[in-house]
Amino acid sequence: MQQPHPRFSVLSGSSLSSAEHLSPTASSTRFSLPSATSINTALGTPKPSLRPNIYDRNLNKTRTSEVSASAFAFLFSEVVQYTQKRVSGINDLERRLNTLGYRAGTRVLELMVWRAESSSKAPKREIRFLPALMSIHTQVWRAVFGRPADAIEKSVENEDEYMIIDNDPPIERHISVPKDMNQLSCSSFTAGVVEAVLDGLGLPARVTAHHTPTQQFPSRTTILIKLDKSVLEREEIFK
């Protein structure tokens, strides 16, 4: 690979050469964890820490646990404000939220598949597109938001476009976009999650979020999935 995957860097293309200053070997002191012994040198030899490491914890332990929606709302609000100060327009803002969602999405896919399949005798993986789309609509939404998405649609104009519809996206519940920015959809974060899940399953696509309000559901959002040509060709061969 001649250059880092565009999804793994939020730096713009022109500053890729300066990315090396972020590598751990260049500035190891900045990334090393503080040692526990420095806190209580006055007491002599400290006791070894009895708390178990988070990495040794069973992955199924937090399977059904929940995060405070308010805590996430404040965090996401700060994410949007932070990003907004550093972008040039709505498209750039959506692209950055998409990238952040992508990073979360790779982890969502791994954890979700592990939790669902690791205990079964014959673990399976979706390799065809439509079952993958169905699993995104139910399992990914349930893993991330606690409930399945509201609808799946296939575009009639284009062969390679599919849509997942959410009538009340939880991450946007408290966000009121001002009138002059009303094409912005903060669900670009969710679109990034979906894009990472599709990439992980081997179905590359471009995923975007669009704000499509109706009378009944003013914050209805459509996640538009535009499949890569290679996926369509592969699906044809399978038929």
Add this chain to the structure above:
Amino acid sequence: MAIFSLWVINKAGGLVYQRNFADGLAQLTSNEYLVLAGTLHGIHAITSRLSPAGSSSGAQVIEGETFKMTILLTATGTKFVLLTSLAEATADSVLQRVYEAYADAVMKNPFHTPEMPIRSEGFDTRITSLIGTGQP
């Protein structure tokens, strides 16, 4: 039994939200509302010093002949003022729910700058569903 108007005053004394519901009070210009809110902020500060029994939070209810003003002072210095008719008994609970709506629709909105006038559609919608027309 009516709710006339809701004001939200920031910690510096500036009016950040003002909305009328039922008829019954004089209609003023936005400038006059700003001046009144600032005056109320000053009076509230004075009343918090007047208590004979140690520290107090400042005036909570101000009653006139035709209306009553209920003030909720939050821990952060924001004031929620509800102007109602004298017979309205639910002012305190309405103000609590307005505070909750504020914490949700305004504070969690990334497009709102703190202490600035509130221009969030989400907050307007929630206040409408909470108070409606002001008449029961």
